Amino acid sequence: xxxxxxxxxRLYLVVGGLDDDALLAVADAALRGGVRCVQLREKTLGTRxxxxxxxxxxxxxxxxxxxxxINDRLDVALACGADGVHVGQDDMPVDMVRRHLPRALxxxxxxxxxxxxxxxxxxxxxxxxxxxxxxxxKPDAGVPLGLATxxxxxxxCAKPLVPIGGIDAGNAAAVFAAGADGxxxxxxxxxxxxxxxxxxxxxxxxxxxxxxxxGG
Amino acid sequence: xxxxxxxxxRLYLVVGGLDDDALLAVADAALRGGVRCVQLREKTLGTRxxxxxxxxxxxxxxxxxxxxxINDRLDVALACGADGVHVGQDDMPVDMVRRHLPRALxxxxxxxxxxxxxxxxxxxxxxxxxxxxxxxxKPDAGVPLGLATxxxxxxxCAKPLVPIGGIDAGNAAAVFAAGADGxxxxxxxxxxxxxxxxxxxxxxxxxxxxxxxxGG
Numbered sequence: 001x002x003x004x005x006x007x008x009x010r011l012y013l014v015v016g017g018l019d020d021d022a023l024l025a026v027a028d029a030a031l032r033g034g035v036r037c038v039q040l041r042e043k044t045l046g047t048r049x050x051x052x053x054x055x056x057x058x059x060x061x062x063x064x065x066x067x068x069x070i071n072d073r074l075d076v077a078l079a080c081g082a083d084g085v086h087v088g089q090d091d092m093p094v095d096m097v098r099r100h101l102p103r104a105l106x107x108x109x110x111x112x113x114x115x116x117x118x119x120x121x122x123x124x125x126x127x128x129x130x131x132x133x134x135x136x137x138k139p140d141a142g143v144p145l146g147l148a149t150x151x152x153x154x155x156x157c158a159k160p161l162v163p164i165g166g167i168d169a170g171n172a173a174a175v176f177a178a179g180a181d182g183x184x185x186x187x188x189x190x191x192x193x194x195x196x197x198x199x200x201x202x203x204x205x206x207x208x209x210x211x212x213x214x215g216g
Numbered sequence: 217x218x219x220x221x222x223x224x225x226r227l228y229l230v231v232g233g234l235d236d237d238a239l240l241a242v243a244d245a246a247l248r249g250g251v252r253c254v255q256l257r258e259k260t261l262g263t264r265x266x267x268x269x270x271x272x273x274x275x276x277x278x279x280x281x282x283x284x285x286i287n288d289r290l291d292v293a294l295a296c297g298a299d300g301v302h303v304g305q306d307d308m309p310v311d312m313v314r315r316h317l318p319r320a321l322x323x324x325x326x327x328x329x330x331x332x333x334x335x336x337x338x339x340x341x342x343x344x345x346x347x348x349x350x351x352x353x354k355p356d357a358g359v360p361l362g363l364a365t366x367x368x369x370x371x372x373c374a375k376p377l378v379p380i381g382g383i384d385a386g387n388a389a390a391v392f393a394a395g396a397d398g399x400x401x402x403x404x405x406x407x408x409x410x411x412x413x414x415x416x417x418x419x420x421x422x423x424x425x426x427x428x429x430x431g432g
Contacts, residue, residue, distance in 0.1 A: 046306040047288055072263055075291035079312040090262040096295040100316075 005105060008037040008067050009126055009162050009182035010206045011199070013189055016041035016071070020056060026195050027057060031064045033199025034206075035189070037182075039086050039107075041071035054080040067105060074100055086128070089115060094122040107162070111142050116153050128184055129153055131165025132175065137186040141165055147178040154179025169201045176209030221321060224253040224283055225342055225378050225398035226422045227415070229405055232257035232287070236272060242411050243273060247280045249415025250422075251405070253398075255302050255323075257287035270296040283321060290316055302344070305331060310338040323378070327358050332369050344400055345369055347381025348391065353402040357381055363394040370395025385417045392425030 013035045067083035072091040084105030109130045110116040131141040164184035192198045229251045258266045283299035288307040300321030325346045326332040347357040380400035408414045
């Protein structure tokens with residue numbers, strides 16, 4: 001993975017389930033605040049609407065040099081020319097995604113050390129330990145992993161770890177300290193009054209944490 | 217479209233929402249009875265399960281020389297190596313499907329003469345006027361078109377028309393007489409005690425109707 005791609009993962013917004021205008025507003029605010037990667041997750045939209053929404057979002061991200069990752073749907077990623085696909089354990093197997101998107105960013109959610117171990121054989125660019133903490137934005141997310149499991153994952157995995165689930169400005173530094181390369185957030189940016197300020201705060205924590213790790 | 221592909225459309229089974237064993241049982245019976253094309257439509261399955269189901273179904277169809285069409289999902293079709301994709305008006309636009317599946321069978325549902333006219337500019341292999349009659353298997357299918365509209369569609373369209381919705385052994389001959397090249401059925405095969413016998417009856421009607429049209 002390139003240095004640019006690794007940097008993109010440092011502050012990663014997952015967004016979906018909004019109408020078009022709300023989505024674009026929160027994306028714009030998040031980009032201004034320092035989000036470097038956006039995943040579009042739409043679990044109830046029809047295919048045509050999902051593609052159209054991704055197509056509306058994409059130019060803004062391109063202009064900001066920020067990759068667009070599509071959740072689950074290789075077809076939507078192919079149709080809109082997205083930069084990557086993020087899959088969960090129930091989504092399309094990674095090797096099938098990779099076959100049709102050889103140069104894309106491909107991420108995989110892992111809910112246990114076993115899933116991480118199984119994933120290490122695959123052509124994955126990053127793993128999202130999920131859910132790290134309890135979360136309101138994905139009711140079916142399962143039992144939280146916690147920081148101890150994240151540390152254990154770090155110890156056995158050289159690829160980027162970008163946990164998701166309940167991460168906010170209050171715990172982000174601890175998440176980086178436990179070994180995360182980046183943080184993926186939903187509610188901490190989408191569910192607040194000022195998504196730009198929230199992104200900016202999280203970006204500052206991410207910068208400081210990366211600096212601390214690299215001896216800066 | 218090749219003669220073989222056109223023949224395949226004559227009796228076209230749309231199936232989904234069953235468990236794996238029930239799906240394979242009904243598909244086997246339908247193939248024995250004379251179904252020549254199968255569309256897998258799964259609106260609630262996760263991507264991984266949808267792909268796995270298609271992969272289980274595909275070898276049986278290949279062995280019978282019967283194409284597998286995937287409803288809506290280009291990604292699933294790419295992943296399993298299906299023969300085609302069928303899209304509705306809210307699914308992925310046809311040109312996007314075609315770009316990634318240049319040689320596949322691509323079908324489009326049309327719910328009005330206007331939708332048919334708009335579709336004629338696209339690289340579509342066949343149209344499915346839908347719903348032709350009232351149907352129980354797709355509650356959101358809209359207002360039935362009826363045979364008069366099917367005749368009007370026939371008059372302005374040279375490509376194959378394979379209507380769907382409420383077609384059964386009682387009305388199939390009238391559907392062919394109104395200009396259909398094939399009939400797509402769900403309940404008339406999936407929802408009966410003997411799917412093989414039901415398929416066989418429909419296949420006989422389709423053969424007789426094609427014979428009548430070609431002066432045989």
